[in-house]
Amino acid sequence: MIKIPINKAKPGMKILRDITNEAGMVVVPAGRELTDSLIDRLLMMNVDFLYVEGQKDMPPKEEVLNEIERRFKKANDTHTLLIKTILKSHIEELYK
């Protein structure tokens, strides 16, 4: 599941979370497929984001980890190195 802004919504995408209005009422239930007219209606209701099927476009994990190594090149104190270690395990989690 990914969260996309309404301007990236395309017909055929499947909605995975209920879309609610300002009062919290469900206006489009999860499970429906987007159509052009549905997208227009969402735009009129000022819906900004929606959850649809799909995977986030993420760069390869190795690349992300290598970049982290490069960015932390000047770090040599314990606190900053701790942040680096935590960040790397956070990235590992994202790719699980």
Add this chain to the structure above:
Amino acid sequence: MNAQEVVAKIEKIESLPTIPPILKKILSVIEDPKVSLQKITDFVSSDPTLTARILKMVNSPVYGFPGRISSVSHAMVILGLNAVKGLLLGVSVFEIMQKSMIGLWEHSLSAAIFARIIAMKKELQSPEEISIGGLLHDIGKVIYIMAFKDEYMKLIESVESEENFLYEIEKQYFGITHAEVGGIIAKKWNFPLKLVEPIMYHHRPQLAEKFQKETAVVHLSNILALARGVGYSGEIFVPSVNPFAWEILNFKAEEISEIFKEAEEPITTSGEIFLSDE
């Protein structure tokens, strides 16, 4: 160049030819220390683009409010006068950031997100205002771009070949860093000390006098934003955490891990908010 010359030029910022008219108008409003909520609300409401940007921002993942905020006056009540003044400035320099320093906006947004999350974790007062400190921490870079575009762009380019921090290179060339430039300007604009100190000392948080915690939060949020690598701030290296700042925030490893987790969705989705606006 020496620091006095630099300060003299940036203090005359309103007369710089590169300053957009809307920013000039905003400055005249926010500079007034006695400006009322009503006056700011009226000013923002009279400009549809500003209104749209403020509302987009307050309803965005940067702020994580559950409900929709549908009017400027509602945003004012929730965020407070100082935060809205800062936000107004933040959203109005967006264009300059987008045109002259691609990625600075995304970096600033992610620092704002980290700052709010840390402030909430540490139960500090007005996390929204501290978040604005995160959003504006690099405002000095925008000022440098407006006042010394060619020289500044060259400095940014030299970061790679010199393998150094941009703020060190600024210090060598201008005698003063973007953090200090930002702080001087924020003071000149009559921003409260709670915003001035975090901007001024985000690279040297030990120098903050009254708002040490707030400054430490912005210091750390900049580092986490640089570490996570969203956007581009001109720096290619993550600067070291100041031990003093680390100590006053008193962090445990699990908390840092939670902060990265909580920030993940907002930092990866909020960059799109403004790009879809025209």
